[in-house]
Amino acid sequence: MTAKHSYCDILIVGAGPAGLMAATWATAQGLGATTRIIDKRNDKIFTGQADGLQCRTLEVFQSFGLAEDVWRQSNHMLEICLWNPDENGRLHRSSRIPDTIPGISRWQQVVLHQGRIERLFLDKIKKSSGDQCRVERGVLPEQLDIDESKIDDPTAYPCTVTLRQLSDEEATPPQLGKSAPNGLFRSALAPDDTPTLLQNKAGQREVVHAKYVIGCDGAHSWTRRSIGSKMEGESTDFVWGVIDAVPITNFPDVRNRCAIHSQDSGSVMIIPREDGLVRFYIQISHSIQNVDRNTITWEAILGAAQKTFAPYTLDIHPNDVSWWTAYVIGQRTADDFAKFDRVFIAGDACHTHSPKAGQGMNVSMMDTYNLTWKICSVVKGHSPRSILKTYQSERRKVAIDLITFDHKFSRLFSGKPAKDAADEAGISLDEFKHVFETGNRFASGTSVNYGPSLIVGKRAEEKQDDGTAVEEPGALSKPELSSNRAGETRIEVGKRLNTAQVVCQSDARPWQLVDWMPSDGRWRVLVFCGDIRNGAQLSKVEKLSEYLEHILVPQYTPEGDDVDSVIEVLTVSKSPRLEVELTDYPRALRPLTTRWHQPGTGGTGQSKVKSQDYWKVFTDDDTYHEGHGHAYEKYGIDSRGATVVVRPDGYVALLISLEDHAALGEFFSRCLLPASQHLWTRSRG
Numbered sequence: 205m206t207a208k209h210s211y212c213d214i215l216i217v218g219a220g221p222a223g224l225m226a227a228t229w230a231t232a233q234g235l236g237a238t239t240r241i242i243d244k245r246n247d248k249i250f251t252g253q254a255d256g257l258q259c260r261t262l263e264v265f266q267s268f269g270l271a272e273d274v275w276r277q278s279n280h281m282l283e284i285c286l287w288n289p290d291e292n293g294r295l296h297r298s299s300r301i302p303d304t305i306p307g308i309s310r311w312q313q314v315v316l317h318q319g320r321i322e323r324l325f326l327d328k329i330k331k332s333s334g335d336q337c338r339v340e341r342g343v344l345p346e347q348l349d350i351d352e353s354k355i356d357d358p359t360a361y362p363c364t365v366t367l368r369q370l371s372d373e374e375a376t377p378p379q380l381g382k383s384a385p386n387g388l389f390r391s392a393l394a395p396d397d398t399p400t401l402l403q404n405k406a407g408q409r410e411v412v413h414a415k416y417v418i419g420c421d422g423a424h425s426w427t428r429r430s431i432g433s434k435m436e437g438e439s440t441d442f443v444w445g446v447i448d449a450v451p452i453t454n455f456p457d458v459r460n461r462c463a464i465h466s467q468d469s470g471s472v473m474i475i476p477r478e479d480g481l482v483r484f485y486i487q488i489s490h491s492i493q494n495v496d497r498n499t500i501t502w503e504a505i506l507g508a509a510q511k512t513f514a515p516y517t518l519d520i521h522p523n524d525v526s527w528w529t530a531y532v533i534g535q536r537t538a539d540d541f542a543k544f545d546r547v548f549i550a551g552d553a554c555h556t557h558s559p560k561a562g563q564g565m566n567v568s569m570m571d572t573y574n575l576t577w578k579i580c581s582v583v584k585g586h587s588p589r590s591i592l593k594t595y596q597s598e599r600r601k602v603a604i605d606l607i608t609f610d611h612k613f614s615r616l617f618s619g620k621p622a623k624d625a626a627d628e629a630g631i632s633l634d635e636f637k638h639v640f641e642t643g644n645r646f647a648s649g650t651s652v653n654y655g656p657s658l659i660v661g662k663r664a665e666e667k668q669d670d671g672t673a674v675e676e677p678g679a680l681s682k683p684e685l686s687s688n689r690a691g692e693t694r695i696e697v698g699k700r701l702n703t704a705q706v707v708c709q710s711d712a713r714p715w716q717l718v719d720w721m722p723s724d725g726r727w728r729v730l731v732f733c734g735d736i737r738n739g740a741q742l743s744k745v746e747k748l749s750e751y752l753e754h755i756l757v758p759q760y761t762p763e764g765d766d767v768d769s770v771i772e773v774l775t776v777s778k779s780p781r782l783e784v785e786l787t788d789y790p791r792a793l794r795p796l797t798t799r800w801h802q803p804g805t806g807g808t809g810q811s812k813v814k815s816q817d818y819w820k821v822f823t824d825d826d827t828y829h830e831g832h833g834h835a836y837e838k839y840g841i842d843s844r845g846a847t848v849v850v851r852p853d854g855y856v857a858l859l860i861s862l863e864d865h866a867a868l869g870e871f872f873s874r875c876l877l878p879a880s881q882h883l884w885t886r887s888r889g
């Protein structure tokens with residue numbers, strides 16, 4: 205049988221959280237028809253695995269319009285209780301701390317089963333691609349070749365992947381459980397969880413020619429092996445069990461996140477979940493050598509938990525066990541995240557670690573959130589291929605930080621508490637609390653700070669959070685701006701833009717500023733214009749507006765497309781809303797854009813109209829019902845104002861004074877291509 209040949213812009217291998225985020229991002233940028241996503245598994249939904257969603261992940265979900273569903277369905281985790289042995293070795297609650305550092309984000313950490321999150325992604329992909337992009341299940345990639353002679357040609361398809369359609373038997377994940385399944389299995393949570401029928405096509409082969417391949421195929425990644433990337437790191441000996449169940453217990457904190465260290469009977473972490481479920485992470489043994497894997501059953505894991513919980517009781521009826529498994533902790537990172545910047549790996553394919561810090565799914569999705577807009581921008585011809593290098597430089601550092609954190613956290617969690625100061629083999633519970641508290645900031649995902657690059661304009665010798673200097677060619681000079689920066693919301697180049705409440709000049713409605721920056725692939729220039737009642741300030745703003753309207757924006761906007769289709773300008777003013785009019789702002793800050801219009805009675809369908817865009821100018825002022833947002837103060841911007849460039853993924857790329865047009869122009873000249881070179885525009889589709 206001759207194999208069929210086909211072409212696509214992006215081929216995603218693996219439809220776990222990382223792969224689905226990549227597909228969601230690509231379809232949100234209009235590449236639904238030319239993006240394919242395959243998975244060897246035939247099940248859509250399963251129980252078990254990840255459930256924790258960190259603040260940054262929820263911020264990103266919100267930018268896709270998904271956060272409110274997750275917020276409603278999930279269990280909210282607000283408090284962490286630490287339980288330790290007292291001086292008599294008896295378990296007691298030694299402290300309570302907030303689960304999410306207050307003020308760090310508008311969202312707090314929540315817990316929702318991975319299968320439901322995948323369901324939300326699948327629905328979103330279907331909607332934004334007009335059902336043109338679907339997960340193709342039971343499909344296995346067998347061979348990957350990259351034509352090196354074509355890698356620098358932006359219009360070429362240098363990646364060739366041979367796919368084989370599996371039979372139902374081959375595509376069904378093995379059931380490893382005994383009295384209850386302990387692996388992936390179908391769940392009753394989603395009503396439309398119907399199996400994909402594969403019999404008719406089994407054995408068929410297809411050769412796909414792709415511009416880019418993203419390997420999101422998990423810890424045993426085929427893509428990683430195909431590009432010769434190696435996992436570096438180590439495995440520990442600690443054996444842990446996980447049970448998702450509805451427990452019967454007299455332990456008072458079972459609906460809070462808990463870290464329990466018993467004197468001599470191991471440790472347990474409690475994660476309260478949705479639908480009355482509780483996840484227990486239970487240490488089974490200090491050493492894999494002491495454990496016969498065949499003897500690990502859920503009853504044995506429960507037995508270990510009961511010892512840690514004593515004198516409290518813990519019982520679970522077999523019917524109330526939703527899922528269980530056992531694992532050995534290992535911390536590894538891939539040495540290369542990309543081959544020729546044509547094939548990339550993301551998620552568990554390039555980093556593995558223990559699940560207790562709740563990071564795997566979050567960091568995996570953030571990998572492809574970082575990568576996919578860059579690939580889409582290059583595919584459209586909006587950006588040069590050089591921006592793709594920043595995927596590895598930005599995300600490998602996050603992976604290494606994660607492994608370092610996880611190593612420390614797991615060791616402290618798995619170790620026995622020191623009996624006294626002389627007990628050197630034991631772990632210090634004070635140190636554990638400190639690592640837990642400081643780790644919370646890292647684990648929230650909000651502290652990620654990307655180093656200087658083509659798309660992060662900060663001085664090369666500027667220090668990262670860990671104190672290391674990152675030198676990269678192409679870094680811009682430090683912007684000239686002094687400010688009274690303070691707190692969690694201040695604007696920092698390299699970090700995500702936190703939100704602040706502002707009020708719309710034209711209709712008085714309060715908004716979270718970031719809600720006007722959805723994930724749609726556009727760059728944003730935020731003009732913090734100060735108070736335009738001041739003549740000198742207005743003059744600075746007018747000059748910047750002239751520059752934006754006549755020089756910067758047209759350079760990158762294809763003819764016929766809206767002025768905000770590649771770079772959107774949003775204004776945050778310090779002028780009291782009632783003392784200025786929308787028309788007092790320069791024209792470039794309130795442009796005409798295309799809107800869909802539903803004709804009145806007798807009209808059919810929708811038509812496009814060009815009209816004043818009333819939702820581009822916001823003020824930092826009081827509102828009738830929701831108070832004052834104090835955005836300037838939160839962001840650390842003073843009365844002189846500032847220009848802030850925000851990347852399509854919400855990270856701050858540049859912070860400069862309003863007058864520094866040259867730095868703005870230079871920045872965009874490195875990461876965007878002139879409109880005449882675009883391969884894809886909104887008007888052409």
Ligand code: FAD
Nearest residue numbers: 218220221222244254256422551552559562563564565566
């Ligand atoms: P996966 O979820 O592994 O998805 C990979 C996909 O690729 C799968 O669908 C697979 O079928 C497919 N695939 C594999 N090979 C191929 C191939 N050759 N061809 C085609 N398709 C292929 N993370 C958290 O953030 N929070 C938590 O609370 C948490 N708890 C966890 C608890 C447990 C017990 C475990 C085991 C993990 C936990 N994790 C947690 C980790 C989390 O599940 C993973 O980090 C996350 O699923 C990784 O996402 P991914 O998309 O990279 O890979």
